[in-house]
Amino acid sequence: MADKTLRDILQAHGLKSTFQRLSILEYLMTHETHPTAEMIHDDLSDISLATIYNTLDKLVDVGIIIVIDTLKDDKRHYDYYGEPHYHIINSNTNEIIDADNFDVAPLFEAARQVSGLNITGFHIEIYGVDPDQAK
Amino acid sequence: MADKTLRDILQAHGLKSTFQRLSILEYLMTHETHPTAEMIHDDLSDISLATIYNTLDKLVDVGIIIVIDTLKDDKRHYDYYGEPHYHIINSNTNEIIDADNFDVAPLFEAARQVSGLNITGFHIEIYGVDPDQAK
DNA sequence: AACTAAATTAGAATAATTCTAAAAGAGGGA
DNA sequence: TCCCTCTTTTAGAATTATTCTAATTTAGTT
Ligand SMILES: [Mn+2]
Ligand SMILES: [Mn+2]
Ligand SMILES: [Zn+2]
Ligand SMILES: [Zn+2]
Numbered sequence: 001m002a003d004k005t006l007r008d009i010l011q012a013h014g015l016k017s018t019f020q021r022l023s024i025l026e027y028l029m030t031h032e033t034h035p036t037a038e039m040i041h042d043d044l045s046d047i048s049l050a051t052i053y054n055t056l057d058k059l060v061d062v063g064i065i066i067v068i069d070t071l072k073d074d075k076r077h078y079d080y081y082g083e084p085h086y087h088i089i090n091s092n093t094n095e096i097i098d099a100d101n102f103d104v105a106p107l108f109e110a111a112r113q114v115s116g117l118n119i120t121g122f123h124i125e126i127y128g129v130d131p132d133q134a135k
Numbered sequence: 136m137a138d139k140t141l142r143d144i145l146q147a148h149g150l151k152s153t154f155q156r157l158s159i160l161e162y163l164m165t166h167e168t169h170p171t172a173e174m175i176h177d178d179l180s181d182i183s184l185a186t187i188y189n190t191l192d193k194l195v196d197v198g199i200i201i202v203i204d205t206l207k208d209d210k211r212h213y214d215y216y217g218e219p220h221y222h223i224i225n226s227n228t229n230e231i232i233d234a235d236n237f238d239v240a241p242l243f244e245a246a247r248q249v250s251g252l253n254i255t256g257f258h259i260e261i262y263g264v265d266p267d268q269a270k
Numbered sequence: 271a272a273c274t275a276a277a278t279t280a281g282a283a284t285a286a287t288t289c290t291a292a293a294a295g296a297g298g299g300a
Numbered sequence: 301t302c303c304c305t306c307t308t309t310t311a312g313a314a315t316t317a318t319t320c321t322a323a324t325t326t327a328g329t330t
């Protein structure tokens with residue numbers, strides 16, 4: 001059962017399995033919509049909004065999901081982060097496109113050189129507009 | 136006078152020159168602190184907080200400054216964006232380091248290929264920790 | 271089955287940001 | 301320089317996404 005896998009993911013990160021966490025994680029894994037807490041709550045309406053927020057915070061803490069806080073709608077968007085990837089944002093529609101066709105190693109090395117830090121992760125957003133749009 | 140240059144920048148972007156706008160723009164150009172609206176208001180206390188927000192919005196709209204909304208402090212940080220650059224964030228201290236030692240052209244090309252969009256800009260944050268820190 | 275630390279919940283609280291609508295100012299033309 | 305008009309500024313109220321509280325339930329273990 002698919003349930004098994006979800007439990008494993010949670011346990012591998014030291015999180016207890018509750019049906020709330022299983023539902024929310026599954027929701028994020030199966031939706032490409034980069035939803036907000038409210039959007040998730042609309043669909044999983046049996047789970048309290050406080051739990052939605054608590055769970056999302058936990059999933060972010062352990063690195064299963066990430067936050068995208070760059071859209072102009074003043075809401076946090078969440079994203080399952082099974083594999084590292086970057087985002088392309090269509091400024092006309094605010095659509096977020098996942099992409100991974102770029103090797104970040106040279107960028108990590110550049111950042112290490114400048115800062116002397118141990119690089120642990122990245123957050124890349126590329127903005128674009130529909131090519132046919134005037135201007 | 137330095138005033139002249141600031142006026143020119145505002146006018147070049149179609150913004151009227153007010154002493155509030157000149158002050159805020161100069162503040163951002165001369166501080167590396169990536170301040171919040173509140174931090175700016177603390178230092179430029181003659182300017183109302185509403186105007187700080189209004190002005191920052193305008194400067195963002197015309198592209199003179201950018202917003203960094205990724206820190207865990209739940210506040211927007213602002214950054215003079217005279218030249219394109221990326222950010223390295225020390226996760227131990229939340230310090231934001233400016234860097235420009237990386238050519239984004241290949242990344243732009245990768246994004247264009249995936250999305251078909253006309254790429255207009257980017258927002259890159261690289262996270263790191265002090266190398267001596269345990270773990 | 272019983273235990274206990276952790277998770278969930280409803281609702282209140284917080285606070286960054288936005289809005290309102292009235293007063294002041296900038297810039298252009300006469 | 302003096303209007304004129306549109307834009308900007310402002311104090312304070314309003315909004316609202318998110319966080320907090322404290323009581324209840326549950327997961328995982330013994
Ligand atoms: Mn935010
Ligand atoms: Mn907020
Ligand atoms: Zn994504
Ligand atoms: Zn910067």
